[in-house]
Amino acid sequence: MQTLSSLDPDFEKRFRRLVNARREADSDVAGQVSDILSAVKNRGDAALVEYSQRFDGYSLIDDSDWVIPRERYAQAYAELDAELREALDLAATRIRAYHEAQLPTDRDYTDDAGVRLGAIWRPVDAAGLYVPGGRAAYPSSLLMNAIPAKVAGVERTVVVTPTPKGNSNPLVLAAAHVAGVDEIWRVGGAHALGALAYGTEKIKPVDVITGPGNAYVAEAKRQLYGVVGIDMVAGPSEILVISDGKSDPDWIAADLLSQAEHDPTSQSILITDDAGFAALVEDSVAVQLSQLSTGKVAKASWDAHGAIIVVNDLESEAPPLANRLAAEHVELALDDPEPMLQSIRHAGSIFLGRMTPEAVGDYVAGPNHVLPTGRRARFSSGLSVLDFMKRTSFLGLDEASFAKIGPAAATLAHAEGLPAHAKSVELRRK
Amino acid sequence: MQTLSSLDPDFEKRFRRLVNARREADSDVAGQVSDILSAVKNRGDAALVEYSQRFDGYSLIDDSDWVIPRERYAQAYAELDAELREALDLAATRIRAYHEAQLPTDRDYTDDAGVRLGAIWRPVDAAGLYVPGGRAAYPSSLLMNAIPAKVAGVERTVVVTPTPKGNSNPLVLAAAHVAGVDEIWRVGGAHALGALAYGTEKIKPVDVITGPGNAYVAEAKRQLYGVVGIDMVAGPSEILVISDGKSDPDWIAADLLSQAEHDPTSQSILITDDAGFAALVEDSVAVQLSQLSTGKVAKASWDAHGAIIVVNDLESEAPPLANRLAAEHVELALDDPEPMLQSIRHAGSIFLGRMTPEAVGDYVAGPNHVLPTGRRARFSSGLSVLDFMKRTSFLGLDEASFAKIGPAAATLAHAEGLPAHAKSVELRRK
Structure with missing residues (x-):
């Protein structure tokens, strides 16, 4: 100090x-992670089986080795100590309320030139959430990641988590129940993120991946950025x-x-x-x-x-x-x-x-506890429903509004040396 | 076809x-780009001088070699053909209006439990915009990147652009004038992005970098993601x-x-x-x-x-x-x-x-033309004022609201094995 x-x-x-x-330690795992992601992309489940055995000493053989069924997390919730169950419920309710108030509003208006303009926010189809194994498997993190996805309207939320000797944290399972998680797969590490991004025979791909993890997980997220959306470098x-x-x-x-x-x-x-x-x-x-x-x-x-x-x-x-x-x-x-x-x-x-x-x-x-670290609050924000949504802009012209703004578009297109752009406007002016 | x-x-x-x-081509430039970024981080302007000479055959000696002064872009605007100037003005006005309507609203409310909750959106301090040299230097791209930054409230917008034989595109300069760009530096390539992210003796660092570029520029942005915010992998x-x-x-x-x-x-x-x-x-x-x-x-x-x-x-x-x-x-x-x-x-x-x-x-x-490509519209959005802003959440409790929700926090903290978290709550309950 x-x-x-x-x-x-x-x-x-x-x-x-x-x-x-x-x-933040510079971890020199980029090469290894790149190899793992390629293997999962090319060989799918077979690669997951191999890496789970190698890294977690865990055999993925039967279906029950792969998936934790929903009944199991409902059961974990039911078996919780009452005080803990109430605390989890209070947390979930308050997190849900805060994030519901965060939902963006669409826009649809017609401006003075008669141009219809707007934007529509929509959820992604599927979100993947990494939950580390062992001590760092926090039920609160699961709530903070899964609830915003659900509030955003994401239909499919998928947890991947390593379960080394087949053990999973009952409190995390209970949180998955409270948050309404749809699937929990017993795979962790960089290979699990490859499966979420590329999909395998068993695991359908997702569109966004969030959640904390070790250096391999962080590097995998970084390498997959662009293949899927990710939350942040934490x-x-x-x-x-x-x-x-x-x-x-x-x-x-x-x-x-x-x-x-x-x-x-x-x-x-x-x-x-x-x-x-x-x-x-x-x-x-x-x-x-x-x-x-x-x-x-x-x-x-x-x-x-x-x-x-x-x-x-x-x-x-x-x-x-x-x-x-x-x-x-x-x-x-x-x-x-x-x-x-x-x-x-x-x-x-x-x-x-x-x-x-x-x-x-x-x-x-209620506010999210997944927040920018390492001075990144200069340019980034905590996790929110927006991380699980995207915005489609739209515009519509009629003949009158086209006559007002179309010519300027053709002028600029010509100036930029893009004649087909200009032609698509000029043909409509006749 | x-x-x-x-x-x-x-x-x-x-x-x-x-x-x-x-x-999308896999370009194998990661190693080269990493070396360039390290050199700029460690040696600052000296590295910029060296790379500008090597890659652009351009000598950075006097101040006038480094910077295009604001008068120059005002002049480029004044000298534009009238039709082109009007088209540029119309574009800027409409882009500005669409993005102004996009500004997010802050929240500040007190819920039923008496907890004050909210979020404040603020602009980043500085934004860097890459403008490619040659044919791909589109004035429309400059407007689409710089205007949302200005509308977001960014105080300092910085363009970097290669000017191989000292030549710059007058239409791009005119667009910089219309958009209110604050600085234009005559450096391009991966080293220019390193300068924006890390800062050098002459160039102060920025918080967000946007704009299109070649494979080196794209890779540099990817590697700098997390050091600064970036728009998207395009x-x-x-x-x-x-x-x-x-x-x-x-x-x-x-x-x-x-x-x-x-x-x-x-x-x-x-x-x-x-x-x-x-x-x-x-x-x-x-x-x-x-x-x-x-x-x-x-x-x-x-x-x-x-x-x-x-x-x-x-x-x-x-x-x-x-x-x-x-x-x-x-x-x-x-x-x-x-x-x-x-x-x-x-x-x-x-x-x-x-x-x-x-x-x-x-x-x-009016809507932004910087949009997600390569199926990334599944999870990402076009450029907007939000790319130049960040959200700070806040919360405030008093003794009454603390009594309502504090105990549950302590319960969960104990369950997660984080006793100092619990203690920070329990000490206040006495």
């Missing part, structure tokens, strides 16, 4: 280093907390650690105008780290990437620093967060006030 | 082959015309050729229910090909990739075929195109009725 003060003479240099520090999680000295230091320490516990490459940063408060937070982090079952991961993250930045004037100094960091999560632990909500331009999601810890947004608030 | 009939016993097989035929242009026998065959032939003349890899397809009309169109294509200055390119495209599909019942058969083709442009040359507008789910842009040739949309109608 490092402490910076905006009054230090080398502040700009140190802050710039913090902004530009890369926490990096390590991060949080920026902006707080004055009036917050409870324990609360803020817990908020910082809630990102740190995800991964040793996660990053947690506090900006405050109160050096005394900063010291209390630092102490509380140390205490909480010693108590957490995830303390080892959280400590590695906090030690390597954590930062506390003390500024002189929070209102004027914090927003420009926040914009340069363009963090995934930004907490505004202030009595009146409104001015900063307006002045922070680059952030994945903003959490307003002292009673809004980021963890509430991870699970039950 | 091939003719298919839906009554032929091998129709499904032949149509499937048509759908799956790849017109492939050869394509048109699908759906017409009954009542259209003028010459008009439809010209429409088909208006795509074919772009590139030998372009594709033009007609679906009609009138075999006699199909024959007339085929004849007219042959006649017009012999008259076009772009006839050589258009003939290569039509011979290799053109198709006429005769169906029995247009209303029921054309939409499913169109959905499988998911074409960039779909013309509905019918008296009443409305039912098909509703039933065609996958298309970049749809042109309604007999008086709406695709060329009108290329230039002056």
